[in-house]
Amino acid sequence: xxxxxxxxxxxxxxxxxxxxxxxxxxxxxxxxxxxxxxxxxxxxxxxxxxxxxxxxxxxxxxxxxxxxxxxxxxxxxxxxxxxxxxxxxxxxxxxxxxxxxxxxxxxxxxxxxxxxxxxxxxxxxxxxxxxxxxxxxxxxxxxxxxxxxxxxxxxxxxxxxxxxxxxxxxxxxxxxxxxxxxxxxxxxxxxxxxxxxxxxxxxxxxxxxxxxxxxxxxxxxxxxxxxxxxxxxxxxxxxxxxxxxxxxxxxxxxxxxxxxxxxxxxxxxxxxxxxxxxxxx
Amino acid sequence: xxxxxxxxxxxxxxxxxxxxxxxxxxxxxxxxxxxxxxxxxxxxxxxxxxxxxxxxxxxxxxxxxxxxxxxxxxxxxxxxxxxxxxxxxxxxxxxxxxxxxxxxxxxxxxxxxxxxxxxxxxxxxxxxxxxxxxxxxxxxxxxxxxxxxxxxxxxxxxxxxxxxxxxxxxxxxxxxxxxxxxxxxxxxxxxxxxxxxxxxxxxxxxxxxxxxxxxxxxxxxxxxxxxxxxxxxxxxxxxxxxxxxxxxxxxxxxxxxxxxxxxxxxxxxxxxxxxxxxxxx
Numbered sequence: 001x002x003x004x005x006x007x008x009x010x011x012x013x014x015x016x017x018x019x020x021x022x023x024x025x026x027x028x029x030x031x032x033x034x035x036x037x038x039x040x041x042x043x044x045x046x047x048x049x050x051x052x053x054x055x056x057x058x059x060x061x062x063x064x065x066x067x068x069x070x071x072x073x074x075x076x077x078x079x080x081x082x083x084x085x086x087x088x089x090x091x092x093x094x095x096x097x098x099x100x101x102x103x104x105x106x107x108x109x110x111x112x113x114x115x116x117x118x119x120x121x122x123x124x125x126x127x128x129x130x131x132x133x134x135x136x137x138x139x140x141x142x143x144x145x146x147x148x149x150x151x152x153x154x155x156x157x158x159x160x161x162x163x164x165x166x167x168x169x170x171x172x173x174x175x176x177x178x179x180x181x182x183x184x185x186x187x188x189x190x191x192x193x194x195x196x197x198x199x200x201x202x203x204x205x206x207x208x209x210x211x212x213x214x215x216x217x218x219x220x221x222x223x224x225x226x227x228x229x230x231x232x233x234x235x236x237x238x239x240x241x242x243x244x245x246x247x248x249x250x251x252x253x254x255x256x257x258x259x260x261x262x263x264x265x266x267x268x269x270x271x272x273x274x275x276x277x278x279x280x281x
Numbered sequence: 282x283x284x285x286x287x288x289x290x291x292x293x294x295x296x297x298x299x300x301x302x303x304x305x306x307x308x309x310x311x312x313x314x315x316x317x318x319x320x321x322x323x324x325x326x327x328x329x330x331x332x333x334x335x336x337x338x339x340x341x342x343x344x345x346x347x348x349x350x351x352x353x354x355x356x357x358x359x360x361x362x363x364x365x366x367x368x369x370x371x372x373x374x375x376x377x378x379x380x381x382x383x384x385x386x387x388x389x390x391x392x393x394x395x396x397x398x399x400x401x402x403x404x405x406x407x408x409x410x411x412x413x414x415x416x417x418x419x420x421x422x423x424x425x426x427x428x429x430x431x432x433x434x435x436x437x438x439x440x441x442x443x444x445x446x447x448x449x450x451x452x453x454x455x456x457x458x459x460x461x462x463x464x465x466x467x468x469x470x471x472x473x474x475x476x477x478x479x480x481x482x483x484x485x486x487x488x489x490x491x492x493x494x495x496x497x498x499x500x501x502x503x504x505x506x507x508x509x510x511x512x513x514x515x516x517x518x519x520x521x522x523x524x525x526x527x528x529x530x531x532x533x534x535x536x537x538x539x540x541x542x543x544x545x546x547x548x549x550x551x552x553x554x555x556x557x558x559x560x561x562x
Contacts, residue, residue, distance in 0.1 A: 007442065011444065094442075097440070099440060100386075100387035100436070100440060101384060101385070101386060101387065101406070101436065101437045101440040101441055102384070102385050103382060103383070103384060103385070104382070104383050104384070104385040105381075105382060106381035106382065125382070126441075129441060130441055130442040133441055133442045133443050133444065134442050134444075155381070155382065156382045159378070159380060159381060159382040160382055160407075160410060160411055160414055161288065161375075161411040161414045161415050162414050163292065163414065163415075
């Protein structure tokens with residue numbers, strides 16, 4: 001596996017390569033990332049991964065400085081997964097000057113995650129656009145665990161006429177259902193034992209909606225209450241339309257339930273896609 | 282010359298082409314545009330022009346609907362100038378849905394032209410980014426007559442890590458000094474006779490600054506007054522730094538004087554780059 005940190009070096013290495021499949025990451029790789037690499041390996045001739053902890057998408061008081069960085073282990077995992085090239089820029093490679101030109105996502109960026117992380121999706125969209133302009137892939141993969149991010153990037157790519165196919169990768173879970181995440185490492189043993197409740201609660205909503213319930217607000221508030229009784233501080237539990245993450249229109253059955261909640265210090269995310277049944281009225 | 286309006290057709294035609302040089306326009310081509318095509322012809326193997334009147338960069342009350350459209354004549358001129366491919370999308374090709382993802386230029390977008398045309402540079406930056414993503418040129422040319430636009434696009438390209446060289450083309454003028462512009466066609470004969478004053482006034486400031494004057498505010502207000510005495514309504518006359526169009530720092534000698542002024546209905550733009558002398562203090 002080649003490793004490049006300078007943009008001109010990566011460009012030279014990719015020159016004349018076809019079928020580039022790209023998986024951007026912030027490192028601290030777990031089995032969810034590696035599943036994306038395997039999916040990428042099956043999709044194209046040249047698999048490029050990137051590791052870059054993007055300061056632009058972290059807000060004030062967020063964990064940019066202590067975000068886990070495990071570069072040597074990450075390289076071993078990527079190499080074993082069949083990645084051809086790793087782009088691992090330093091901050092000065094990607095931001096040699098203060099970033100002043102941003103991609104500004106629409107109003108959805110201020111809902112759900114965006115309501116709790118102002119500017120987050122602007123930072124994500126801008127760095128991914130820059131990475132796309134450097135790597136120029138035909139396909140790019142992002143995990144479904146960050147579901148709103150996947151939606152923002154898919155819409156950005158289409159609306160900016162980038163010739164890139166955006167593919168979502170399924171969330172990888174521990175045996176007890178907890179979605180794998182770099183932030184799980186912050187959990188104490190007691191919190192780790194409690195953590196799978198988030199997925200169980202979402203599964204409960206998913207089952208109810210698939211069985212025909214449409215009283216989403218009630219399902220959401222019951223879930224927030226159950227989490228609260230068990231020590232969680234919940235930012236949101238929300239049933240939304242998959243296509244645009246807006247509140248479901250009557251009759252829309254292609255849904256997703258998303259949640260963000262804090263267990264102690266770590267803030268955990270999860271979601272489940274729901275194909276509800278179309279009921280006669 | 283091939284002509285394509287659908288994005289997939291253009292992409293297919295450009296597939297495997299190297300050395301693409303791109304000149305985006307809004308049509309109604311004059312000798313200034315044709316000089317850009319000649320410059321493009323000398324720079325690369327494949328010259329691509331585009332014609333698209335971009336609604337996003339026109340404000341309320343601006344002349345989008347009556348902007349002159351002369352497609353047949355434009356095609357003849359482009360073909361004669363050696364253009365290989367013309368991309369002429371319909372509005373629905375470039376904006377098949379409401380545009381929601383924009384490139385947001387920094388604060389300079391609200392100065393000079395931006396102060397009088399809110400959202401203009403956001404619209405310009407967004408459409409040019411889309412055109413770049415479709416055409417994927419190695420070089421793109423823009424006239425210096427829209428000087429602030431050239432600066433915004435150059436900075437956007439660098440900051441978003443696009444592998445594209447941005448080249449400015451010299452302003453082409455009538456014998457009496459009037460900068461060629463699609464909007465000159467709106468001038469009455471009497472206004473057309475008066476119009477070269479804008480260039481003469483800028484030339485006067487340029488000469489004064491090259492000879493060592495640094496009292497820019499006085500030069501600017503004298504110019505506005507002279508234009509006013511002759512029936513012009515001036516939005517701005519401003520001496521700025523070339524690099525970022527900010528007010529010149531002491532000792533900065535790489536300058537440009539820019540103006541926008543209305544003569545009757547048409548709003549005319551012009552500018553002159555100034556290499557001032559470095560004086561001892």
